[in-house]
Amino acid sequence: MSRKDQQLVPISLTDLEHNAHVTMSINALDYYRSGANEMQTLRDNQDAFSRIRLRPRILRDVSKVDTTTTLLGHPVSSPICIAPTAMQRLANDAGEKATARAAAKAKTCMILSSWSTTTAEDTIAAGREIPVDTETPGLPLYWFQLYVYKDRVATEQLIRRVEKVGYKALVITVDTPFLGRRLADVRNVFKLPPHMTMANFENKDSKVTMATILDQEEAAMEAAEALLEKNGAGKKKETRVIRQESSLAAYVVSQIDPTLSWKDIAWVRSITKLPIVVKGVLTAEDAIMAANIGVEGILVSNHGGRQLDGVLATIDALPEVLEAVRGRNVEVYLDGGVRKGTDVFKALALGAKAVFLGRPILWGLAHDGEEGVSLALSLLKQELDLAMALAGCCKISDITRDYVQYGHAARL
Ligand SMILES: Cc1cc2nc3c(=O)[nH]c(=O)nc-3n(C[C@H](O)[C@H](O)[C@H](O)COP(=O)(O)O)c2cc1C
Numbered sequence: 001m002s003r004k005d006q007q008l009v010p011i012s013l014t015d016l017e018h019n020a021h022v023t024m025s026i027n028a029l030d031y032y033r034s035g036a037n038e039m040q041t042l043r044d045n046q047d048a049f050s051r052i053r054l055r056p057r058i059l060r061d062v063s064k065v066d067t068t069t070t071l072l073g074h075p076v077s078s079p080i081c082i083a084p085t086a087m088q089r090l091a092n093d094a095g096e097k098a099t100a101r102a103a104a105k106a107k108t109c110m111i112l113s114s115w116s117t118t119t120a121e122d123t124i125a126a127g128r129e130i131p132v133d134t135e136t137p138g139l140p141l142y143w144f145q146l147y148v149y150k151d152r153v154a155t156e157q158l159i160r161r162v163e164k165v166g167y168k169a170l171v172i173t174v175d176t177p178f179l180g181r182r183l184a185d186v187r188n189v190f191k192l193p194p195h196m197t198m199a200n201f202e203n204k205d206s207k208v209t210m211a212t213i214l215d216q217e218e219a220a221m222e223a224a225e226a227l228l229e230k231n232g233a234g235k236k237k238e239t240r241v242i243r244q245e246s247s248l249a250a251y252v253v254s255q256i257d258p259t260l261s262w263k264d265i266a267w268v269r270s271i272t273k274l275p276i277v278v279k280g281v282l283t284a285e286d287a288i289m290a291a292n293i294g295v296e297g298i299l300v301s302n303h304g305g306r307q308l309d310g311v312l313a314t315i316d317a318l319p320e321v322l323e324a325v326r327g328r329n330v331e332v333y334l335d336g337g338v339r340k341g342t343d344v345f346k347a348l349a350l351g352a353k354a355v356f357l358g359r360p361i362l363w364g365l366a367h368d369g370e371e372g373v374s375l376a377l378s379l380l381k382q383e384l385d386l387a388m389a390l391a392g393c394c395k396i397s398d399i400t401r402d403y404v405q406y407g408h409a410a411r412l
């Protein structure tokens with residue numbers, strides 16, 4: 001039986017992941033599925049949900065369940081949203097356009113990555129081609145994930161572009177001053193195929209172009225080779241090892257600003273009216289800093305276990321973040337390891353306003369483009385609907401801390 005023959009008719013996100021594993025090229029699959037180093041945090045993001053137990057209430061009329069909610073005041077059909085993931089055309093040629101269209105159909109929020117393989121303009125335009133169905137509540141919502149470049153002019157230029165076309169918030173990723181070490185990418189010498197580009201930097205007016213990116217890679221490789229020659233190591237295999245260190249990671253070193261600090265968040269705040277969400281907060285201390293600087297949202301995230309390995313699972317970090325900003329005017333969201341309706345329910349019960357999906361959207365894209373993303377979103381929404389009904393909750397605001405407990409021991 002060939003790998004492709006092992007595909008399942010997907011009835012859960014796990015099935016979609018299985019299908020991606022048997023159909024995708026190893027280069028793209030490894031880039032998508034990997035975590036950093038030993039991948040302890042990657043595993044824990046999912047495991048930690050299993051350590052939390054549910055406390056359902058019975059004998060309530062649950063014949064009608066309503067999953068609608070709001071994000072920064074904007075109505076969406078459910079608290080299940082799309083996290084930013086780079087280079088979606090690696091999964092399916094329709095890439096970010098397909099995701100945007102599925103988000104529009106689902107009436108949920110999509111965060112577009114700075115590192116998309118479709119421009120911010122083309123992505124939102126694709127989503128807007130979907131007629132808004134007025135029968136069901138909610139509206140599509142697009143936010144833009146910002147990497148702050150060393151070149152502040154280029155960064156500001158990108159902000160102006162996304163403001164102009166209608167992205168409704170900036171999600172600033174703060175956990176990536178350098179790229180985490182994903183061993184499979186190092187081994188595979190991961191590279192974007194030549195026919196794809198980091199589309200947001202292709203624009204003729206852009207200060208950061210594909211040429212800069214490629215130049216940086218070349219420069220890093222030349223430097224690695226020169227070093228090897230100097231050390232008399234000249235063996236091909238070793239050259240390759242050093243070369244391998246230098247593609248995505250070298251780009252990040254050359255372009256993304258590792259000096260990023262709270263004053264830069266204040267700088268972004270000062271140049272835009274868009275609400276700001278800080279993505280990558282894991283501690284009470286940083287949550288307080290974010291609230292003090294006046295951001296509108298905090299996304300509790302460990303980048304899907306791809307940055308610092310060994311940090312807390314996001315569902316375990318969530319309570320301290322929420323506690324720290326209690327009573328402050330800031331929404332708190334979570335991403336990382338959300339795969340089941342009960343995971344969404346647990347995050348909401350602990351106090352998250354919404355959850356964001358990273359890899360499951362990519363598995364959906366790989367399975368069947370726009371239809372696959374729609375399937376991923378609807379499977380999870382149906383599971384949330386059922387979990388709510390079985391736990392005795394008819395609306396999102398019914399889901400409170402009383403519905404969960406840590407561990408399996410009875411509460412005495
Ligand atoms: C392949 C891949 C690419 C990603 N690219 C970005 C990115 O460009 N910007 C960003 O802020 N986060 C990025 N992330 C992190 C996600 O936004 C999110 O935090 C994470 O995937 C959530 O975990 P999950 O995959 O378990 O749902 C990426 C994650 C993956 C798996």
Ligand SMILES: CCCCC(=O)C(=O)O
Pocket residue numbers: 086115147176179252256303306
């Ligand atoms: C600067 C890193 C961009 C891609 C990314 O976030 C990831 O691969 O996790």
